[in-house]
Amino acid sequence: MKTIKVDELARVEGEGALRIRFKGDQVRDVELRIFEPPRFFEAFLRGRSYAETPDITARICGICPVAYQMSACQAMEDALGVQVEGGLRELRRLIYCGEWIESHALHIFFLHAPDFLGYPDAFAMARDHREMLNVGLQIKKAGNAVIRTVGGREVHPVNVRVGGFYRLPTRIELGALLPELGSARDGAMKALEWMAGFSFPDFERDYEFVALRHRGEYAVLGDRLVSNKGLDIEVRGYERNFVERQVPHSNALHSVLKERGPYVCGPMARFNLNFENLSPLAKQAAVAARIPVPCRNPFMSILVRAVETIHALDESIRIIEAYEPSAQPFIEVKPRASTGFGCTEAPRGLLYHRYRIGEGGIIEDAKIVPPTAQNQKSIEQDLFELAPRMAKLSHESATAIAEQAIRNYDPCISCATHFLRLTVERE
Amino acid sequence: MAARIIGIGQATAGDDGVGIAVARRLGEIDLPEGIEVVEIAEPSALIDSALFGADPIILVDAIVGGGAPGRVVQFEAGDALAPGGPLKELSSEPSPARHGACKKSASAAPRTLSRNRAGEGFPQPLEGGTLLTTHGVGVLEAVRLARRLSPESVARRIHIVGVTIERPKRYGEGLSAAVAAAVEPAVAAALEIARLSL
Numbered sequence: 001m002k003t004i005k006v007d008e009l010a011r012v013e014g015e016g017a018l019r020i021r022f023k024g025d026q027v028r029d030v031e032l033r034i035f036e037p038p039r040f041f042e043a044f045l046r047g048r049s050y051a052e053t054p055d056i057t058a059r060i061c062g063i064c065p066v067a068y069q070m071s072a073c074q075a076m077e078d079a080l081g082v083q084v085e086g087g088l089r090e091l092r093r094l095i096y097c098g099e100w101i102e103s104h105a106l107h108i109f110f111l112h113a114p115d116f117l118g119y120p121d122a123f124a125m126a127r128d129h130r131e132m133l134n135v136g137l138q139i140k141k142a143g144n145a146v147i148r149t150v151g152g153r154e155v156h157p158v159n160v161r162v163g164g165f166y167r168l169p170t171r172i173e174l175g176a177l178l179p180e181l182g183s184a185r186d187g188a189m190k191a192l193e194w195m196a197g198f199s200f201p202d203f204e205r206d207y208e209f210v211a212l213r214h215r216g217e218y219a220v221l222g223d224r225l226v227s228n229k230g231l232d233i234e235v236r237g238y239e240r241n242f243v244e245r246q247v248p249h250s251n252a253l254h255s256v257l258k259e260r261g262p263y264v265c266g267p268m269a270r271f272n273l274n275f276e277n278l279s280p281l282a283k284q285a286a287v288a289a290r291i292p293v294p295c296r297n298p299f300m301s302i303l304v305r306a307v308e309t310i311h312a313l314d315e316s317i318r319i320i321e322a323y324e325p326s327a328q329p330f331i332e333v334k335p336r337a338s339t340g341f342g343c344t345e346a347p348r349g350l351l352y353h354r355y356r357i358g359e360g361g362i363i364e365d366a367k368i369v370p371p372t373a374q375n376q377k378s379i380e381q382d383l384f385e386l387a388p389r390m391a392k393l394s395h396e397s398a399t400a401i402a403e404q405a406i407r408n409y410d411p412c413i414s415c416a417t418h419f420l421r422l423t424v425e426r427e
Numbered sequence: 428m429a430a431r432i433i434g435i436g437q438a439t440a441g442d443d444g445v446g447i448a449v450a451r452r453l454g455e456i457d458l459p460e461g462i463e464v465v466e467i468a469e470p471s472a473l474i475d476s477a478l479f480g481a482d483p484i485i486l487v488d489a490i491v492g493g494g495a496p497g498r499v500v501q502f503e504a505g506d507a508l509a510p511g512g513p514l515k516e517l518s519s520e521p522s523p524a525r526h527g528a529c530k531k532s533a534s535a536a537p538r539t540l541s542r543n544r545a546g547e548g549f550p551q552p553l554e555g556g557t558l559l560t561t562h563g564v565g566v567l568e569a570v571r572l573a574r575r576l577s578p579e580s581v582a583r584r585i586h587i588v589g590v591t592i593e594r595p596k597r598y599g600e601g602l603s604a605a606v607a608a609a610v611e612p613a614v615a616a617a618l619e620i621a622r623l624s625l
Contacts, residue, residue, distance in 0.1 A: 044439070059439045063469055106471050110572075123568060126575045133576055141475045154476070156468060 018402060020387050027387040032380045032406075042366040050076050050335055050361040054160045057353070057368070063106070066099040066147065067346030069160045070221065071368075075353040076162045078236070079340025080333045087326040088164045089221065091150060094174075094319045095157065096220045096344070097312040098146030101139060101184070103347035104267075104305045104312075107410045108191070109136025112302045115404040116198040132194060135187040139309060142184035145177055146316055164330030174320045181320070185313040189285055192306040196289035201401070204296040205385060207378065208260055209269035212345050218270065218277040218311055220345045226273055228294065229260060236341040238352055244369065255374040262377035265349030266409065267304045268295060279318070282311035298382055298408040305410075335361025346371050348410050372411045379409050430621035431481035431582075433465045433473075435488040435566060442496065442592035442606045446487040449588075449613045456614070462621045473569035479577070483584035483624050485617045488566055493591035497605035499612045501620070504570045504585040584624070588616045 021028040041060055048056060053072040058065035070092060077084060084092065109132070110122040119125040126133050144154045149169055151157020159166050208229045214222030225241075226232050233241055244253035257263050271278075271286075272294035278286065286293070286307045291300060339356045349371030356365040382405050390398040434450025436443045446466075453464045467477055478484055486504070493500065566587070573581045590609045602610070 041439075056439075059437065059468070063471075065468075110471070110474075121568070123572050123575060126572060130576060137475050137576060144472075144476065154472065 018383065018406070020383060020390065020402070022387070022391055025388060025391050027384055027391075030380045030384040030387060032376060032383070042368060045355075045363050045366040048363050050079070050355070050357050050363060051162055053355070053363070054162065055156075055158070058156045058160075060368075063103055064099055064346045064348070064351075065156050066095050066151065066160075067344060067351050069157065070096060070344045071342045071346075071351045071353040072355075073160065073162050074221065074342030074344060075340040075355050076342070076357075077333070077340065078342055079338040079355060079357055080162070080336060081338075082163060082331050082333050084164055084331060087324060088330070090319050090323070091165065091168070091326075092160075093220055094316055095147060095150040095160070097316045097319070098143045098150065100220075100312040100347050101143030101309055101316070102147065103143075103410075104309045105136050105140035105143060107347075107407075108195070108302055108305050108309070109133055109139075112305075112404075112407050112410075113195070113198075115400065115407060116195075116200075116302065132191065135191055138187055139184045139191075139313075142177075142180045142313065145180055149173055149177060161330055163333045164326075164328070166329060168325045168329045170325065171323055174323050178317060178320060181313055181317050185281075185310060185317070188306060188310045188313060189281075192285050192289050192303065192310065195303055195306055196291075198302070200297060200299045201386075202297075203299060203382075203386065205298075205382065207268075207296060208257065208263040209272050209294070210257075210263045210265050210350065210374075211269040211273045212343060212350065213274065216277060218274050218279075218315070222343075222345075225343065225350070227257075227263065228272060231257070235343040235352075238341065238343065238369075239354070239367075242369075242374075244373070253373055254377045255369055256377055262381060263374065264298075264378045265371055265374050266301075267308050267347075267349075268298065268301050269349065270345060271295060271304045271307065278307065279311050279314040281314050282307050285310050298405070301408045301410075335359070348372060348375075350374060372409070375409045375411075379406055379411075382408070428480075428482045430462045430483050430485070430624050431465060431477075432462065432485045432487065432617045432621060433467055433477055435467050435470060435486060437468055439600055441600075442602055443489050444600075445489050445590045445592060445602060445606050445610065445613070448602055448607070448610050449487045449590075449617065452610055452614050453617070458618075459622065459625060461625050462618070470566045470569045473566065474573050474576070478570065478573045478581050478585065482582040483586060483620060484582045485586045485588055485620050486566060486570075487588045487590070487613055487617055489592045490589035491592060493589070495605070496592050496603060497609040498591040499609050499616055500589045500591070501616050502587055502589075504567060504587055507567055507587065508571055586620050588613050588620070 019031045045053065045056060053076055054069040057068035057072045060068050073084070114121055114125045117125060117129070122133060147157055148154045150159065150165075152159035152167075208227050210225060210227045210231060212219040212222035213224045213226045223235050224232065225235060225238065231241065241258055242255055243258050244255045247254050275283070275286075275293050289303050289307070291303050291307065295304060335357065337357065337359045339354065341354050343350055343352045350369075351371055352367075352369040354367040355363055358364050383402060386401060386405055390401055393401065432450065432453060434446035434448070436446035438444040438447045450464050450466045458464070463481065465477060467473070490500065570585055590606060590613050592606050
């Protein structure tokens with residue numbers, strides 16, 4: 001029996017592993033282990049006030065705090081019968097764009113690009129591609145600046161609350177971001193052109209892609225979930241259509257569609273399902289980079305992230321240019337006993353929150369489904385399909401392709417893994 | 428130029444929050460002018476902003492595998508990055524394909540503090556400790572990367588004050604007693620470095 005095994009350690013959590021076992025050239029099974037019971041943070045929320053959720057959940061993740069804040073706010077507002085629309089909603093889209101820009105730039109340039117170019121990491125890559133990595137830094141900084149300006153600070157923004165914001169930025173504060181966003185957009189266009197020249201493994205699967213949809217937008221916030229295989233439901237119907245399964249090899253729960261099994265959320269799903277709503281410039285850049293629509297090659301996700309980065313920069317510029325501060329920074333909410341549902345598009349994909357709150361606004365029950373839990377089964381299936389190729393490769397090359405395949409999904413710190421070691425066993 | 432003390436960690440991950448606890452404690456103190464304090468949750472923030480615009484920079488972070496919890500160690504990032512440097516990062520465990528180049532020997536011992544406020548004997552040399560890290564860009568990796576990408580503008584002096592911890596808890600607030608007791612010595616260590624530059 002040949003086993004390919006990748007161990008990992010992540011900052012907060014710890015151990016997980018990828019194990020691929022072969023009998024001869026036949027793959028016996030693939031197990032991606034992520035020892036992260038999501039319900040730990042659900043227990044952490046019980047007994048806290050509804051108003052604390054944006055700040056508490058923001059601390060779950062150092063990379064995508066805005067996503068946690070937005071899903072928490074949406075769910076609480078749903079529970080309390082409030083709809084945040086107009087200028088406040090635009091400002092939410094803006095801070096979310098900042099997070100997409102920052103998170104995508106980190107992943108594209110510093111984590112994924114080295115895989116395509118054969119470097120062990122960004123540091124080694126910097127020797128030959130310093131200029132392009134500095135473009136990545138410039139884009140990341142522009143995203144951070146948006147988060148800082150709207151959210152009050154870059155890490156764990158403090159300005160978001162149920163019903164809106166504590167304080168609204170002025171036109172001048174936001175306007176000051178425009179030159180930086182403009183040059184980041186130019187940089188992202190140049191980077192996409194460069195990355196389009198990478199070589200992509202010939203690999204496709206017939207995925208079910210699931211993303212939010214919202215009238216005429218490349219959805220970040222929204223109320224419907226759609227797929228390329230006929231799913232079209234309200235967010236509140238999530239748990240009637242999706243189920244989380246405990247699997248023997250992992251503490252993490254695998255999320256699957258009850259009817260059809262594994263699915264993919266995140267950049268590829270959004271791109272394939274909402275392509276028409278990309279900004280004209282982003283659409284044009286995608287066509288120029290010759291990304292097929294729909295795109296079923298997960299290794300091309302690096303290009304799709306670059307397109308989304310261009311879109312998010314474009315969208316940020318559009319929102320800022322049209323910005324007029326709302327009369328009030330937030331809508332008053334009154335706590336009541338209720339259950340609320342929220343789902344938003346984190347950089348890595350769907351982030352679903354559901355809360356049940358009691359009369360005083362105290363949380364009685366919480367459920368959070370992060371994007372990586374939803375993509376985990378598809379990652380395993382990709383690895384299963386790739387395994388016969390890996391069996392023919394050297395240990396080093398097999399490790400590299402396994403890690404690259406996992407990084408196609410940009411698994412998150414708190415939500416996933418950091419891979420370190422791979423072991424191969426043959427029967 | 429101002430000195431900057433950066434607390435790194437997650438306040439909701441038990442002892443991993445020690446860097447944040449140090450930053451918050453510093454926030455309660457009447458600091459000399461010219462010292463600023465920043466909290467970050469994730470080391471990738473170091474590459475684009477936190478390591479620029481101040482000098483020296485003192486990074487306060489948790490260290491796993493450095494022996495009993497609650498020890499405070501201090502060293503310069505450049506020493507740790509040098510061949511045979513004292514620390515390796517979790518992310519730099521040997522992986523033949525991706526991380527081999529980052530592997531560090533754990534043989535040399537970092538400089539330990541000369542004294543601590545509690546008046547106890549100071550920590551034994553740290554061997555084989557690992558700075559906690561996340562998501563592909565660790566603390567030392569971020570320093571190394573920033574130095575390669577922006578050699579002209581990154582802070583020249585980057586120090587690390589580490590507090591040894593056991594494995595961090597998942598979604599638990601507050602520090603263990605041993606690590607909580609190390610907050611004041613770590614605050615003193617960070618301030619001492621910062622003050623020297625004023």
